[in-house]
Amino acid sequence: MESQSSDINEAIQASGEATLEQATKKAKEEINSFFNVRLDIAVTGESGSGKSSFVNALRGLKDNDEDAAPTGVTETTTEPTPYQHPTMPNVTLWDLPGIGTPKFKAKTYLKNVTFDRYDFFLIVSSVRFRENDIMLAKEIKKKKKVFYFVRSKIDHDVQSEKRKGIDKKETLSKIRTNCEEELKRIGNPNIFLVSSWDTSKFDFEKLIGILESELPQNKRNTLLQFVPVCTVAILEKKVRMFQKIAWAAALLSGAVAVAPVPGLSFSCDMSIVGSFFTSIYHSFGLDDKSLKRLSERVNKPHLKSLKMSPLVEKLIKISSLRLGASALGEFLCSLVPAAGSAAAAVISFTTTRNVLLKGLDALAEEARKVLREAGLE
Structure with a gap:
């Protein structure tokens, strides 16, 4: 738990704010800005x-x-x-x-x-x-x-x-x-x-x-x-961008976990995960239409037969199991005043952050493979 508390303190510090509440408010603004x-x-x-x-x-x-x-x-x-x-x-x-x-x-x-x-x-x-x-x-x-x-x-x-x-x-x-x-x-x-x-x-x-x-x-x-992923450099810029936004998303998850409402944290986390992975899928050019266009441009027909949507579905399913397992612990902690609520926030933050970053790593590696296959390294 000490390591997890250190992680969330690091996230608060990175936000430039003094408290979890202030950092969460800023994270909410960043997520809203990111998508809208x-x-x-x-x-x-x-x-x-x-x-x-x-x-x-x-x-x-x-x-x-x-x-x-x-x-x-x-x-x-x-x-x-x-x-x-x-x-x-x-x-x-x-x-x-x-x-x-x-x-x-x-x-x-x-x-x-x-x-x-x-x-x-x-x-x-x-x-x-x-x-x-x-x-x-x-x-x-x-x-x-x-x-x-x-x-x-x-x-x-x-x-x-x-x-x-x-x-x-x-x-x-x-x-x-x-x-x-x-x-x-x-x-x-x-x-x-x-x-x-x-x-x-x-x-x-x-x-x-x-x-x-x-x-x-x-x-x-x-x-x-x-912008379309046409070089490795642009892809890596996108990866770093999503890594940063993952911390903001995880902070939001931690804030929601404090409320002792059954199912609320899990529902919120799954919404965050679904939006996050879907955005990466399209931004990295892993959707069917993007792969088809790339295949035609570089004259490599096999690229259009790649199907990345099952990977996204698998990541969301695995995430659901991990988040569901942690949600019970978060809810039980949230029933305990003060210290319990803080523990729930830490559990939710850490679990959501890890799920998002691991999923991002998996999708980024697939995008790198596509670029290598296309000869765009």
Whole structure:
């Protein structure tokens, strides 16, 4: 019990609060933020720049998937169009009309697309950044919001130049230099070279890293949850994020265990465990749709036959048995005033934390195996 008390004291200390009650309140706020904080991302640029394909890539979809943003050789977006993330309804990517089109002239563009709605802007171009892009960036900057330049369709450029005998490194250097020259009037903005077809290549991971570091704290976890797992580095960032949130979830479990209500602690713990494992399952790209898309992208058909949902079901079943066994002890302790209630909190915290972390480890290892099989180590 002394070791368990030490664990919960460590969790209280990590929260930055002085008491279990204060730490639990903070944990509740963090859990609510983790699952519910909204993130609205604007993807804009001139027509034909690949905005819609990039929206699809960020949502982990291909252009021909159901619910994907429509794409084409002509402007397909005529109004700001919201696309919810397939598994996170609090994340919306907005496919904005091309700047400079008759209905969305550059000077009134931000007003017409409801500027204040978005957390940040991604300005996309597939050839070169033009006057309208620069004008838009300046206006966004005036209004004290953040923007990033995304040079899309890089895979096409690399292949095209390769046919001329120009290697990938030289092509990327030339494109980056050209972009920097085009945008020098607005200082030294971040420029990211990306392929919507294959987010494991070029600057996609770098883009996510910059966004994560520059977003407000309560938005960072939301961003990291929804971005597709295309590299080991992104996966490991997600693992560390879920490790941190597991402590907050366990603290909530400990607080509920204090109440002498039969079944309350078990019911609460199972709700926490179910939500936690389901979020990991989707965030790590272990759901059937994500595995199918990965299989097609890396041309490894056997990946689509992997079924990870039975593992999640097994983890929840095992968790149910462990939590059920501890729930009886928690309830009996909670009947004893003061010391008994504290013991119940410690038992519940420790059991829930261990269940969550062991389940996370199992799912993370499966995700690492998938990346190895896909050749994305």
